[in-house]
Every structure is written in C-alpha cells, then in structure tokens.
Amino acid sequence: MPQVVLTEKATGDLNRLYEFLADKNPTAAINAIRAIKAALNELAVFPAQGRYFDDVYREWPVPFGSRGYLVLYRFEHDMVVIVSVRHQLEERYS
Secondary structure (H helix, E strand, C coil): CCEEEECHHHHHHHHHHHHHHHHHCHHHHHHHHHHHHHHHHHHHHCHHHCEECCCCCEEEEEEECCEEEEEEEEEECCEEEEEEEEECCCCCCC
C-alpha cells in the first residue's frame, strides 16, 4: 500500500482550515480534520480514484457538511503526495 506524504504546504492548509472553523465551532473543526484524514487513508488504498486535475495532479473530494474539501495530490510509484487541501468554496489552490 502506498504511503501518504503531506507537503509542508498541505500541512499548512490543514492547520489553516482547522483554525478557521475552530473559531466558529471547535467540534466541527475536529470532525473536519478527521474527515480529511480518513479520505487520505482511502487514497493510500486506491490512489488512482481521484479525478484528473491536470497532467500531473489528481483531485479528491472530501464530503463534509453541506460542502466539503478538495485534496490535490499526485501519485508517485509507492507514494501519494498531498500537495494542497482547500474548502470547496475557496476559488483556487493557493
């Protein structure tokens, strides 16, 4: 099974998303991060399941509440490299 590796950017994204939601609802913030981490575990098992974002990256939707999150990643041999994570209402990956 491939190893899931988060880039520094993706780790920062998770922290940013948590902090944003924690100000409004700490329990929801914890649950959102749990949902994202569960999705990352799914990618370790089935790394090719995400839709193509471009020639290099894939995107995997993470349902949560009325919207959810999007995970941008690439699959390299025995690694799933998580490049960025954003809320679905955000315009683009930063």
